[in-house]
Amino acid sequence: MRAVREDGRALYYLDAGSIPVAVHSLVGKELTLEATGKRVCNGCQKEVEELFRMGYCRSCFFTHPAAGASLVSPEKSTAHLGIEDRDLAYEQALQLQPHVVYLAHTGAVKVGVTRAQQPETRWLDQGATEAIVLAQTTNRYEAGLLEVHLKNYFPDKTQWQSLVKGSSPDGVDWNAERTKALEHFQPEWMAWVQELDGPWRVEYPVLQYATKPSYLSLEKTPEFTGRLSGIRGQYLIFEDSRVFNVRGHEGHEVRLRVRS
Numbered sequence: 708m709r710a711v712r713e714d715g716r717a718l719y720y721l722d723a724g725s726i727p728v729a730v731h732s733l734v735g736k737e738l739t740l741e742a743t744g745k746r747v748c749n750g751c752q753k754e755v756e757e758l759f760r761m762g763y764c765r766s767c768f769f770t771h772p773a774a775g776a777s778l779v780s781p782e783k784s785t786a787h788l789g790i791e792d793r794d795l796a797y798e799q800a801l802q803l804q805p806h807v808v809y810l811a812h813t814g815a816v817k818v819g820v821t822r823a824q825q826p827e828t829r830w831l832d833q834g835a836t837e838a839i840v841l842a843q844t845t846n847r848y849e850a851g852l853l854e855v856h857l858k859n860y861f862p863d864k865t866q867w868q869s870l871v872k873g874s875s876p877d878g879v880d881w882n883a884e885r886t887k888a889l890e891h892f893q894p895e896w897m898a899w900v901q902e903l904d905g906p907w908r909v910e911y912p913v914l915q916y917a918t919k920p921s922y923l924s925l926e927k928t929p930e931f932t933g934r935l936s937g938i939r940g941q942y943l944i945f946e947d948s949r950v951f952n953v954r955g956h957e958g959h960e961v962r963l964r965v966r967s
């Protein structure tokens with residue numbers, strides 16, 4: 708599911724065949740999601756019996772360059788040293804480009820790293836309501852170093868429950884958060900620090916957040932029907948507090964029906 712920001716609002720699209728579905732326009736409608744049982748690996752693009760993690764079959768998860776160590780742990784990047792993890796050319800293209808270290812509100816203020824090209828895509832993907840860029844580095848490894856340091860002061864994971872319960876960022880003092888983040892920076896990192904700009908803000912298409920969220924899994928519930936009450940990050944939130952993580956089901960073929 709892709710998200711874009713228009714006039715301060717998040718809009719969501721699902722690629723279904725040749726025509727993208729505007730998922731944000733389905734909020735308020737009754738949807739049926741049905742897993743056909745077909746699973747396609749994100750790496751080898753083959754139909755597989757089982758998806759292991761992140762939409763990859765077991766073999767691809769352990770060998771595909773897109774699922775290498777630096778994906779989850781930027782500080783494990785080694786392309787700047789010319790050292791290959793799985794595929795050096797692939798890793799050089801990905802890692803040897805400017806990255807940003809940011810703070811984002813995703814139910815709480817967290818730290819994260821992403822390519823400098825389009826942090827907004829990342830923030831929308833994570834369901835952040837506000838965010839600021841702290842620093843910009845020349846490669847992924849340097850950004851990873853800063854993130855490891857900042858994990859002493861900020862979480863780096865999002866609690867999905869607080870995301871779908873709609874914990875709002877009322878009163879985040881970004882000046883104070885930024886000061887807290889930079890307080891223990893080493894002098895040689897200061898050249899990467901960016902001026903405070905923003906915060907970047909977005910509103911999600913939500914009529915009603917979940918009160919007691921329960922996680923829908925297509926492995927356990929291959930078909931379900933519910934009224935869509937909102938979307939935040941990769942989560943579809945249903946009226947009865949069930950939530951569906953679209954990214955978490957990558958690789959599953961799903962039939963979507965909308966009752967108008």
Ligand SMILES: [Zn+2]
Binds near residue numbers: 748766768
């Ligand atoms: Zn595979």
